[in-house]
Amino acid sequence: MKLKLHIWRQDNAKTAGKMVSYDANHVSPDMSFLEMLDVLNQELITKGEDPVAFDHDCREGICGACSMVINGIPHGPQRATTTCQLHMRSFKDGDEVYIEPWRAEPFPVIKDLAVDRAALDRIIAAGGFISVGTGSPPDGNAIPISKEISDLAMDAAACIGCGACVAACPNGSAMLFTAAKVSHLNLLPQGEPEKDQRVINMVAQMDAEGFGNCTNYAECQAACPKEISIQFIAKMNRDLIRAKLREGNNAGSGKTGGA
């Protein structure tokens, strides 16, 4: 089948970008979306033109590298799917396809469709450590965790950090990402001792990076390839409010004469 592609081309974060149109004339419905771009790039290279830069790595939906907004939806029209697992059978002959990078101030464009998502890494780093004993491995099931809680923590931990939530959010907010990262440790006994500090520091880092605020549109959970629910955002809000209250409660502890 044949497609008309409109792709965002931008040399680097300092230059202005623009949409450039390309004809993809040899598209098989069995190709993945990235393979379709690979074919386009081969043609561009043969013609001596600059190929389209885009992020990709595992190509099996688990690394979170592939980041493109396809026809206005991060990772394209198929729900719960990363771009690499989106197949061209989701499109039909003659379709026009708009391909743009994640757009957010904290995600500067490196080149074309590739953006710098280090801001998400810094949010994770701000979360700090968990208190576990190093040395010999702990006994299995030494720490009781209910099935429900472990499932819920696993749902949050499914986040691959792709940033589709930020790209989908009309406010460019990273609340779903941060909520998933806060929750998967805050739900578990292993994450319990640093629970309050974790949520306070990660939210502070999220704000410092310049991400927007949550207005509960829920576009993020629709775009999330791992279908992470905005219920985790409610949980993060709950954790932060409680942590801020307890922080006040503990103010002055360890000092003499504290209230």
Added chain:
Amino acid sequence: MTGVLSFYRTSIGKKVVMAVTGLIGVGFVIGHMLGNLQIYLGAEALNKYAAFLKSTGELLVVVRVVLLTAVILHIIAAVQLTIENRKSRPQRYVKKQHVESTFASRTMRYGGIILLLFIVYHILHFTIGKAPGGPQPFDVHNVYNNVVYGFQNIWVSLFYIVAMLSLGLHMAHGVWSLFQTLGLNNRRFNRLLRNAALGIGTLLFLGNISIPIAVLVGFLKPI
């Protein structure tokens, strides 16, 4: 105090202010509509209720101060959050699709501006009696007649109906959203809260617009 300020500085802190002041607003508009609907019990009932509210003295002042403070904080937080949100997406998408967000959620800012204009007009209209197109004659002690004369102006009534549509939409998202923001939501309550928000928004819209419509069709007449 520094603790409160440091909380307000976080994105979630401002959202909590939006939610708490919003909750005060929700309580007020529901109570206000129930009060208004007494117009169907006749002029005497409504005027008696109005006189009772006036007779509460200091309590009325306290309520007005709380409401005014809530409105001002709601607006300040909304403006700050909106500015931050715009900054976070300087380069807009050439093509953007909405998948799951509701119409109500995407129109909160515009609805909010309509409601602010409405609140100013509404106070001039029925509390102070000095609004352009307002009821003639205006009698502080005859609220019933003020309402009927006021709504006989079709343009004023249309403005009220548009404002109430904005209110209904604002509530249809806001009531659910405030619980989500305060962290008082989970998988079990989500459907219930979504439906409650839609229900409250719809009832506020229908209940309030029934009054100008009843006046325009001649069901409510001056006494």
